[in-house]
Amino acid sequence: MDKHIDPLFKAKVEELLSQMTLEEKVGQLVLENAFAPINWHEVLQQQKLADERGEPFKIPLEINPVTSEHIRAGRVSAINSADPLLNNRLQQAAVEESRLHIPLLVGHDVIHGFRTVFPIPLAESCTWNPELLERASHAAAVEAACMGINWIFAPMVDIARDPRWGRVAEGAGEDPFLGAEMARARVRGFQSGNLPMGRRISACPKHYVGYGAAEAGRDYNSVELSERTLRDVYLPPFQAAFDNGAQSTMSAFNEISGIPGTCNSFLLRTVLRDEWGWNGVVVSDFNAIGELVQHGVAKDLRDAARLSILAGVDIDMESGAYTKHLAQLVEDGAVPLTILDEAVRRVLCLKFGLGLFENPYVDETLSEKYILAPEFRSLALDVARQSMVLLKNDKNVLPLQAQDQRIALIGPLANNRADLLGTWAVTGQASDVETVFDGFRHYVQGNLLNCVPGCSVSGDDPLDISAAVAAAQDSDIVVLVIGESAGMSGEAHSRAHLGLPGRQQELVNALAATGKPLVTVLMCGRPLVVPALVEKSAALLIGWHAGIRAGQAVADILFGAENPSGKLTVSWPRAEGQIPVYYAHKLTGRPAEGTGTTQYHEPFRSTYLDEPNAPLFSFGEGMSYSEYEYSNLQVLTPFVSPKETLQVGVVIKNTSSRAGVEIVQLYIRDLVASVTRPVKELKGFQRVHLEAGEKREIRFEIPVNTLGFHGLENRYLVETGEFKVWIGSDSTHGLDGIFTVRDILHS
Ligand code: BGC
Numbered sequence: 063m064d065k066h067i068d069p070l071f072k073a074k075v076e077e078l079l080s081q082m083t084l085e086e087k088v089g090q091l092v093l094e095n096a097f098a099p100i101n102w103h104e105v106l107q108q109q110k111l112a113d114e115r116g117e118p119f120k121i122p123l124e125i126n127p128v129t130s131e132h133i134r135a136g137r138v139s140a141i142n143s144a145d146p147l148l149n150n151r152l153q154q155a156a157v158e159e160s161r162l163h164i165p166l167l168v169g170h171d172v173i174h175g176f177r178t179v180f181p182i183p184l185a186e187s188c189t190w191n192p193e194l195l196e197r198a199s200h201a202a203a204v205e206a207a208c209m210g211i212n213w214i215f216a217p218m219v220d221i222a223r224d225p226r227w228g229r230v231a232e233g234a235g236e237d238p239f240l241g242a243e244m245a246r247a248r249v250r251g252f253q254s255g256n257l258p259m260g261r262r263i264s265a266c267p268k269h270y271v272g273y274g275a276a277e278a279g280r281d282y283n284s285v286e287l288s289e290r291t292l293r294d295v296y297l298p299p300f301q302a303a304f305d306n307g308a309q310s311t312m313s314a315f316n317e318i319s320g321i322p323g324t325c326n327s328f329l330l331r332t333v334l335r336d337e338w339g340w341n342g343v344v345v346s347d348f349n350a351i352g353e354l355v356q357h358g359v360a361k362d363l364r365d366a367a368r369l370s371i372l373a374g375v376d377i378d379m380e381s382g383a384y385t386k387h388l389a390q391l392v393e394d395g396a397v398p399l400t401i402l403d404e405a406v407r408r409v410l411c412l413k414f415g416l417g418l419f420e421n422p423y424v425d426e427t428l429s430e431k432y433i434l435a436p437e438f439r440s441l442a443l444d445v446a447r448q449s450m451v452l453l454k455n456d457k458n459v460l461p462l463q464a465q466d467q468r469i470a471l472i473g474p475l476a477n478n479r480a481d482l483l484g485t486w487a488v489t490g491q492a493s494d495v496e497t498v499f500d501g502f503r504h505y506v507q508g509n510l511l512n513c514v515p516g517c518s519v520s521g522d523d524p525l526d527i528s529a530a531v532a533a534a535q536d537s538d539i540v541v542l543v544i545g546e547s548a549g550m551s552g553e554a555h556s557r558a559h560l561g562l563p564g565r566q567q568e569l570v571n572a573l574a575a576t577g578k579p580l581v582t583v584l585m586c587g588r589p590l591v592v593p594a595l596v597e598k599s600a601a602l603l604i605g606w607h608a609g610i611r612a613g614q615a616v617a618d619i620l621f622g623a624e625n626p627s628g629k630l631t632v633s634w635p636r637a638e639g640q641i642p643v644y645y646a647h648k649l650t651g652r653p654a655e656g657t658g659t660t661q662y663h664e665p666f667r668s669t670y671l672d673e674p675n676a677p678l679f680s681f682g683e684g685m686s687y688s689e690y691e692y693s694n695l696q697v698l699t700p701f702v703s704p705k706e707t708l709q710v711g712v713v714i715k716n717t718s719s720r721a722g723v724e725i726v727q728l729y730i731r732d733l734v735a736s737v738t739r740p741v742k743e744l745k746g747f748q749r750v751h752l753e754a755g756e757k758r759e760i761r762f763e764i765p766v767n768t769l770g771f772h773g774l775e776n777r778y779l780v781e782t783g784e785f786k787v788w789i790g791s792d793s794t795h796g797l798d799g800i801f802t803v804r805d806i807l808h809s
Contacts, residue, residue, distance in 0.1 A: 199251025226279025461622025484607025485552025551587025
């Protein structure tokens with residue numbers, strides 16, 4: 063008997079298992095495509111036309127008769143589908159027409175909302191507001207539950223320090239501490255109760271693990287990570303997700319230091335099962351088992367099936383390897399039956415835990431009540447407003463004056479719907495999106511507002527930049543809405559050049575030449591490399607791909623109804639050559655600052671000849687219309703043991719005449735340790751609301767046992783010695799103090 067099985071369901075699982083044939087056991091480990099093949103090229107064309115007409119579009123999906131047959135025969139355990147009608151029909155095949163009546167897991171990628179599309183997760187993380195994201199994830203789970211979905215392939219908790227990687231859009235940025243906070247919030251949001259009809263949903267934190275460290279930022283590329291970095295940086299968000307009840311995870315496509323994530327028994331058994339004692343289900347990524355052949359570690363699909371099941375992958379997503387070969391592998395003695403049984407137990411346990419045996423069907427009319435419910439739409443607006451990051455505001459050009467300024471609203475994304483949904487918004491509808499132009503019309507009278515695209519997002523289109531210049535000349539101020547299309551980030555969409563695509567920089571240059579102040583709103587799925595744009599803009603707001611309420615949120619911020627509070631969770635490079643650039647780097651033996659080692663006639667330092675080391679915008683950076691002053695940092699516990707709590711206080715004053723929210727950040731550095739440590743590490747943050755002129759003392763209480771790292775033997779420890787602590791507005795500013803840890807703590 064598997065020691066990891068939840069005792070609550072043990073008897074039921076064992077009873078069912080004892081009735082299963084070998085084929086039925088294998089069937090419980092298979093996720094199969096539910097839909098008949100369609101002509102995707104044609105469908106996407108139709109969708110584009112519908113988007114342009116502002117009409118909703120439904121992908122015409124039909125059940126794959128082969129899959130129905132397989133479900134009836136007990137050969138399929140899970141599908142990936144978001145259609146309530148089809149889901150009920152397939153559940154019926156499983157529950158009423160198969161021999162053992164085992165319900166289906168119905169999975170789906172609900173990455174940043176279902177129909178109520180929220181900002182992309184990278185943007186959401188810039189709220190630094192886990193409580194808000196928990197509510198957003200819960201709203202997504204409610205909408206998904208109405209579709210019969212019981213398994214959400216999210217959150218993506220991969221740490222990403224390379225903006226070339228298109229999937230940087232899907233995660234919470236570069237920092238493990240913040241990533242873990244966000245992972246917790248999302249899992250709680252997806253899995254908490256109160257779903258319609260008492261349904262339950264399982265989260266699936268992914269992609270286990272290291273996927274974000276793909277070499278050169280190219281998707282699916284090899285990953286080379288030391289065990290220490292893996293444990294200190296990439297594993298913590300997963301551990302946080304599991305500690306908060308996530309009952310499944312997805313094995314990553316990539317290899318790590320020579321062993322693909324999908325046959326990596328060190329990661330899947332030693333770490334997950336033995337060290338963490340986690341008892342959830344591991345599903346492979348899409349065809350990742352089949353791809354072991356391409357990786358060159360399996361000679362064929364049978365070999366790939368053997369390696370994966372032995373390493374600990376429970377469910378095969380869409381490669382067909384388990385269906386075709388697992389039963390024979392067991393019969394041949396190449397895979398012990400105990401290993402197969404152990405995987406089946408975990409899957410059955412998940413199904414019992416979700417209540418699927420009692421409640422397999424969804425009420426198809428539920429969606430009328432919940433989809434795009436007013437409270438979800440207003441939540442999407444809150445998240446969008448809090449996710450946008452103001453990075454420049456020369457001479458307080460913002461907020462705009464609605465009454466007496468003539469505004470030229472220019473750029474390919476100014477009146478665009480589909481791209482604002484961002485990547486992985488498969489169930490979103492462009493027709494639900496409010497454009498920036500829509501948002502502006504709430505504030506500006508028609509005769510004062512002129513909207514011109516100027517050029518397309520990408521490509522060398524014939525649109526007339528001179529029409530945009532004419533509109534600029536005829537106005538008092540230019541608001542430029544530019545950036546990336548939705549399809550430029552996300553899976554398999556890495557970029558080597560991170561500047562503005564297409565003719566957009568040309569547009570910027572032409573508009574800047576008019577001498578009119580440029581207020582730039584960048585809608586994008588990743589940090590871009592745009593120093594020239596920043597220089598030419600009087601104000602810069604990072605609007606990201608912010609979902610269905612993007613336009614309203616931009617307008618609320620630009621016209622001052624909302625005081626911006628978002629802060630970056632990923633660094634913005636000055637040049638692609640700096641990548642990876644992140645705040646928590648090491649110092650090196652020849653740091654950029656200081657005297658350096660003099661070799662030959664000058665100090666040799668770890669710098670570039672042609673760029674500073676620092677990014678253009680750093681982790682944690684973001685402005686508001688208010689100003690905050692930090693004073694009087696006090697380390698209240700100058701000597702602490704690892705079992706105690708570090709207490710640090712600081713006084714913050716809102717020195718402006720406007721109420722606002724400041725995201726106050728606490729960083730530490732272990733000054734001397736047995737292995738090199740980052741120059742700064744985030745260990746706490748608070749969102750602090752301050753009225754105009756208000757002054758308040760803020761207190762941080764940080765458990766000292768969270769200040770450790772994996773030492774010489776890759777074991778977690780907090781070492782004795784001096785630490786520096788900073789509290790400030792971002793990773794580059796802050797008041798500092800010193801504290802000392804007195805006894806050592808080993809895990
Ligand atoms: C992605 C996963 C996703 C899966 C199922 C894969 O290509 O990497 O993130 O969950 O497809 O749609």
